[in-house]
Amino acid sequence: MPYKNLMDLHVHTDNSFDGKHSAIFLCETAMEQGLRAVAFTDHVEMDFYRQNQFDRTAKQSFFEVVKARSAFRGQLIVCAGVELGEPTYNLEEAENLVQRYSYDVVVGSIHNLRGKEDFYCLRKDRLPGGEIRAMLCAYFDEMLLLARWGKCDVLAHLTYPLRYIVGEHGFAPDTAHYAEQIDAILEAAVKNRLALEINTSGLRQSLGKTVPEESIVRRFHELGGRYVTVGSDAHYAHDLGAGLAAGMDMALRCGFTHVTLYQGREPVQVEIC
Ligand SMILES: [Zn+2]
Numbered sequence: 404m405p406y407k408n409l410m411d412l413h414v415h416t417d418n419s420f421d422g423k424h425s426a427i428f429l430c431e432t433a434m435e436q437g438l439r440a441v442a443f444t445d446h447v448e449m450d451f452y453r454q455n456q457f458d459r460t461a462k463q464s465f466f467e468v469v470k471a472r473s474a475f476r477g478q479l480i481v482c483a484g485v486e487l488g489e490p491t492y493n494l495e496e497a498e499n500l501v502q503r504y505s506y507d508v509v510v511g512s513i514h515n516l517r518g519k520e521d522f523y524c525l526r527k528d529r530l531p532g533g534e535i536r537a538m539l540c541a542y543f544d545e546m547l548l549l550a551r552w553g554k555c556d557v558l559a560h561l562t563y564p565l566r567y568i569v570g571e572h573g574f575a576p577d578t579a580h581y582a583e584q585i586d587a588i589l590e591a592a593v594k595n596r597l598a599l600e601i602n603t604s605g606l607r608q609s610l611g612k613t614v615p616e617e618s619i620v621r622r623f624h625e626l627g628g629r630y631v632t633v634g635s636d637a638h639y640a641h642d643l644g645a646g647l648a649a650g651m652d653m654a655l656r657c658g659f660t661h662v663t664l665y666q667g668r669e670p671v672q673v674e675i676c
């Protein structure tokens with residue numbers, strides 16, 4: 404279905420270590436694609452905040468996005484955001500950071516367990532079944548802490564490890580084992596008025612599904628969730644906007660009538676149709 408309010412709420416610029424294009428170039432691409440809004444959410448990993456100089460990249464990212472916002476004013480809604488990785492591992496600096504810059508949106512995520520590598524780095528030969536179970540339980544516990552902390556606006560790519568455990572390595576853990584943990588996360592998100600992100604990156608990767616998948620988005624609605632964002636998690640211009648229409652189709656199927664945009668950390672509900 405064609406949508407007039409396509410908004411990509413999760414995009415990385417070249418101020419992310421794994422991003423390739425400037426905010427200005429991505430805005431031009433968004434205009435060509437007819438997007439209504441784009442939120443730049445460069446990585447700031449709080450567990451490596453000082454040692455990997457994320458304090459500097461946060462500053463550079465914010466000011467370049469403000470510049471892009473000014474250049475495209477009246478043509479494209481440009482949200483200044485951040486993808487705050489593992490904020491619960493470094494609460495004090497995370498809280499300082501979200502106060503320091505006048506972000507429109509703060510996306511919270513967990514990419515790794517404490518003291519471990521990003522799930523992206525998982526190797527198949529180190530993943531026997533029992534280990535996957537323990538790893539996923541620990542991941543959902545961390546997502547619960549993040550949702551209860553509640554000082555971000557959006558829970559990003561819930562079930563992120565499955566992008567690799569299932570998508571890359573072909574294991575098939577039964578997500579029913581984690582239903583109670585997932586419910587607790589969704590309930591905390593409802594209580595703290597957080598949005599659940601439908602991250603469409605999995606659709607263009609070997610996983611072949613959104614992150615999280617549809618059943619979890621539906622459950623969020625059943626539990627009273629009213630804010631949902633759609634984001635491509637693009638790191639390249641050619642992925643900008645990818646899967647947004649499919650994400651909006653899914654939001655509609657799950658009972659949502661609106662998707663959420665953020666301005667000055669306040670949710671703005673935008674009709675899907
Ligand atoms: Zn992420």
Ligand SMILES: [Zn+2]
Pocket residue numbers: 413415486636
């Ligand atoms: Zn991201």
